[in-house]
Amino acid sequence: MGKNKPYIFEIEKIESILKERKPKKILIQIPDGLKKSFYNTLDVLKEKYGNVEFIISSDPAYGACFLAENEALNLNADLLVHVGHTEYYRPSFSNVVYVGAYSTLKPSTDMIRSLISYVKSKGIEKVGLSYVIQHKPIVNYVKNILEQESLRVLIGKKSGYVKYDGQIIGCDYSTAVKVNNYVDAHIVICGGYFHAIGLGLATMKPVIKLDPYTNSFEDISKTVKRYLSVRYAKIMRSLDAKKYGVIVGARKGQYRSELIKFLIKLIKSRGLEYELFSADILTIDVLRNIDRDDIDAYMVTSCPRLPIDDLGEFEKPVLTPGEAIMVLTGNLDKYRFPW
Numbered sequence: 470m471g472k473n474k475p476y477i478f479e480i481e482k483i484e485s486i487l488k489e490r491k492p493k494k495i496l497i498q499i500p501d502g503l504k505k506s507f508y509n510t511l512d513v514l515k516e517k518y519g520n521v522e523f524i525i526s527s528d529p530a531y532g533a534c535f536l537a538e539n540e541a542l543n544l545n546a547d548l549l550v551h552v553g554h555t556e557y558y559r560p561s562f563s564n565v566v567y568v569g570a571y572s573t574l575k576p577s578t579d580m581i582r583s584l585i586s587y588v589k590s591k592g593i594e595k596v597g598l599s600y601v602i603q604h605k606p607i608v609n610y611v612k613n614i615l616e617q618e619s620l621r622v623l624i625g626k627k628s629g630y631v632k633y634d635g636q637i638i639g640c641d642y643s644t645a646v647k648v649n650n651y652v653d654a655h656i657v658i659c660g661g662y663f664h665a666i667g668l669g670l671a672t673m674k675p676v677i678k679l680d681p682y683t684n685s686f687e688d689i690s691k692t693v694k695r696y697l698s699v700r701y702a703k704i705m706r707s708l709d710a711k712k713y714g715v716i717v718g719a720r721k722g723q724y725r726s727e728l729i730k731f732l733i734k735l736i737k738s739r740g741l742e743y744e745l746f747s748a749d750i751l752t753i754d755v756l757r758n759i760d761r762d763d764i765d766a767y768m769v770t771s772c773p774r775l776p777i778d779d780l781g782e783f784e785k786p787v788l789t790p791g792e793a794i795m796v797l798t799g800n801l802d803k804y805r806f807p808w
């Protein structure tokens with residue numbers, strides 16, 4: 470691994486399959502943010518396995534829920550390599566390998582000590598520690614420093630859609646929720662705000678983001694509160710809706726039949742109407758194209774982050790599954806996220 474490469478890819482996983490199963494055509498699915506970092510690894514593979522055809526999928530790869538199974542079938546690929554996420558559901562396509570992409574960046578000890586001083590100044594003694602998969606290799610390093618400075622650190626056991634203890638993804642914070650009653654705050658190792666905000670919405674506890682990319686930390690609790698007030702405004706605007714648009718995920722990993730049945734049952738039980746739409750990639754333009762005048766609000770069952778992160782500017786309220794359940798059951802006191 471050269472110094473300038475920010476990620477280590479589990480190339481050995483691909484190589485062992487190349488040696489054992491000898492695939493001839495491989496489709497590689499990789500998140501947009503990792504595509505360019507992966508090209509050196511791809512060149513190494515192409516050099517070593519000259520008789521294999523490698524194809525990079527240009528589509529976005531938001532999560533392992535968005536597995537390019539159909540693309541692999543249509544292209545007659547005999548192996549689908551999904552980079553950067555852990556398995557989310559059992560795919561129909563039989564030959565899938567999940568390849569880790571791990572950041573090589575590490576927050577400095579001094580910076581983590583500053584974080585510890587900050588949390589102690591807030592009277593915080595017990596923290597939940599979670600991370601996104603790219604930063605798994607540094608979890609014990611961070612945990613040890615936190616514990617050396619006499620913070621109590623709890624890491625929740627794996628469950629739901631995640632593979633490892635303490636891991637979180639955009640729609641599953643169950644590891645952090647498991648320890649939520651025993652901690653004063655959560656520390657999450659991640660870049661950007663996406664996962665940290667989700668963690669705040671799912672736990673309603675203070676969240677401090679430890680960012681290996683910027684070697685900095687940030688208490689994002691106020692940002693979470695701002696998001697929460699926007700979400701409650703959408704919920705309140707939906708309370709008088711007579712007809713809902715229910716968006717169903719067209720990808721297998723985002724098609725949640727039980728959830729859809731449950732929401733439709735709730736809609737019917739309240740004497741309301743609904744219209745079903747399916748979507749592979751749901752954007753605000755897609756929503757504007759399908760919108761009907763008689764629909765008052767939408768609920769998105771594919772990915773619970775879309776209403777919050779991508780569709781907040783849409784003219785009508787767009788709800789996550791958890792918010793839709795709040796509205797349809799009238800249980801508004803406790804914010805329900807994500808499901």
Ligand code: SF4
Pocket residue numbers: 531532533534535557638639640641723771772773774
């Ligand atoms: S459903 Fe959304 S948040 Fe969950 S893994 Fe898929 S893209 Fe990520």
